[in-house]
Amino acid sequence: MQAVATLTRPVNRPEISPAAEFELLFRTHGERMKSIAYNHLGSVSEAEDAVQETFLKIHRASDTYNGESSFSTWAYRILINTCYDILRKRRRRGDEESIDANPIERTASTVDDAKRIMLRRLLESLPEQRRTVFTLFEIDGLSHAEIAETLGITEANSKWILFSTKKQLQEQWRKSQ
Amino acid sequence: MTITCERIDDLLFEGDAASLELAETHARGCLACREKLDDWNDISRTAKSMQTTWPSDTLWPRIQRAIANETRSRAPMILRVAAALAVTIGLAGILAYALHLHHEKQKAFDQAILRVTALDEVERAEKAHLIAINNLEKLAAPKLEEPQTPILVSYKEKLMLLDDAIAECQTNIDHNRQNAQVRKQLLSMYSEKQRTLQDVLREGNHVSNP
Numbered sequence: 001m002q003a004v005a006t007l008t009r010p011v012n013r014p015e016i017s018p019a020a021e022f023e024l025l026f027r028t029h030g031e032r033m034k035s036i037a038y039n040h041l042g043s044v045s046e047a048e049d050a051v052q053e054t055f056l057k058i059h060r061a062s063d064t065y066n067g068e069s070s071f072s073t074w075a076y077r078i079l080i081n082t083c084y085d086i087l088r089k090r091r092r093r094g095d096e097e098s099i100d101a102n103p104i105e106r107t108a109s110t111v112d113d114a115k116r117i118m119l120r121r122l123l124e125s126l127p128e129q130r131r132t133v134f135t136l137f138e139i140d141g142l143s144h145a146e147i148a149e150t151l152g153i154t155e156a157n158s159k160w161i162l163f164s165t166k167k168q169l170q171e172q173w174r175k176s177q
Numbered sequence: 178m179t180i181t182c183e184r185i186d187d188l189l190f191e192g193d194a195a196s197l198e199l200a201e202t203h204a205r206g207c208l209a210c211r212e213k214l215d216d217w218n219d220i221s222r223t224a225k226s227m228q229t230t231w232p233s234d235t236l237w238p239r240i241q242r243a244i245a246n247e248t249r250s251r252a253p254m255i256l257r258v259a260a261a262l263a264v265t266i267g268l269a270g271i272l273a274y275a276l277h278l279h280h281e282k283q284k285a286f287d288q289a290i291l292r293v294t295a296l297d298e299v300e301r302a303e304k305a306h307l308i309a310i311n312n313l314e315k316l317a318a319p320k321l322e323e324p325q326t327p328i329l330v331s332y333k334e335k336l337m338l339l340d341d342a343i344a345e346c347q348t349n350i351d352h353n354r355q356n357a358q359v360r361k362q363l364l365s366m367y368s369e370k371q372r373t374l375q376d377v378l379r380e381g382n383h384v385s386n387p
Contacts, residue, residue: 022244026237031230038229048236055240056247115223138224163190170216 026055029072032140033079039135040083042120050086054079073149076142080132080150087128122172126165133161134169185210189217292355299360306367313374320377332377339370 033054037047057078069077123131132151136142137158142150144158151158180188180203188196204214324330346363349356 023237023241026240030236034231034233034236035229039227044231048233048239051236052240052243056243059244059247115219116227119220119223119227134224138221139227141225141228159190159192163186163192166189166217166220167186169220170213173216173220174212 022055022059025058025071025075029075032072033075036076036079036135036140037083039123039139040080040132041086042124046086050079050082053082057082069149070146073146076136076146076150077152084128118173118176119169122169122176126168130161130165130168133158134165137162182207182210185213189214296355296360299364302364303360303367306364306371310367310371310374313371313378317374317377320380326380328380329377332373332380335373336370336377339366339373342366343370 030051033051034047037050037054038044041047041050054075058075061078123134126134129151133147136147136150137144144155144162147153147158148155153161180199182203185200185203188200200210200214204211320329321333321336324333343363343366346359346366349359350363353359
């Protein structure tokens with residue numbers, strides 16, 4: 001883990017070792033990364049695989065991190081691309097999108113499972129970018145600025161994609177009820 | 178501020194708290210917009226409830242192991258690359274030396290061929306001279322056996338000296354076929370003998386004609 005020190009400028013603290021610094025990054029961003037991966041893949045095991053693969057990629061590419069974007073958006077970008085790769089492989093194999101039956105702790109419990117399953121089904125039918133913008137903003141709580149930096153689009157574009165995606169979902173939502 | 182139904186979408190597009198509050202205010206008195214806004218908020222509420230978390234105590238140790246394995250496999254890879262580089266450089270050196278040797282051999286062979294070719298040409302010239310000289314000697318022999326004039330006597334002496342010198346050269350050439358200097362001398366002596374015999378023949382004709 002020799003190159004971690006150059007990668008982790010946002011948390012660069014001289015008193016901790018590079019390995020510990022890398023672990024700190026996982027402790028700081030890991031939970032949200034797991035959630036983003038799960039909401040793209042619908043499977044706990046695949047989400048964990050995606051997070052692991054992302055940290056390996058971060059470790060390999062640590063020399064190329066120039067500090068221009070924040071570490072979190074850089075890491076999310078790698079994670080989302082990893083999720084896209086897994087989804088494409090899955091589509092090539094002809095596998096259906098999986099919704100994991102594993103027990104998941106929900107941050108809010110006022111919404112019933114039927115609605116969550118319906119929304120997840122509707123999200124599966126969306127194009128990759130629309131699904132990602134919606135997921136990052138509505139589920140994982142990223143701002144339009146963070147989404148724009150992560151996906152390499154403008155903030156206005158992020159706002160527009162979210163609005164048009166929600167309009168599309170709104171029509172299907174009513175029909176499905 | 179009065180909000181019309183047409184402006185609801187603009188407010189939803191903005192999406193900030195103030196805009197959504199204005200939309201809510203309008204929806205309280207508008208059934209169509211109420212339904213629209215309820216669905217809108219329902220989707221957002223459902224989405225927020227999908228934020229997921231689960232205990233995964235084994236994930237970080239897994240990541241650590243994967244990184245450690247990759248770091249370990251990267252080190253032998255560097256060694257393998259260095260070894261391959263060293264072998265390549267060694268092979269390139271051997272190949273360059275072999276090419277150099279081959280080049281030198283080829284050069285020596287080419288020079289030998291050139292020498293042989295040049296010698297063959299010289300020997301062909303010598304043979305041509307000898308044939309010409311033999312023919313001239315046959316023609317000049319009657320006049321040289323008993324020379325009638327002082328000049329023919331001196332030609333006969335000159336020819337005898339030339340024959341001695343030619344014999345000496347040929348002895349030297351028998352010892353060293355590639356001695357260019359002696360070969361050159363022999364050729365010039367053959368030329369001189371040829372010219373002298375031609376002079377003898379001319380002198381003889383000159384004598385007999387009057």
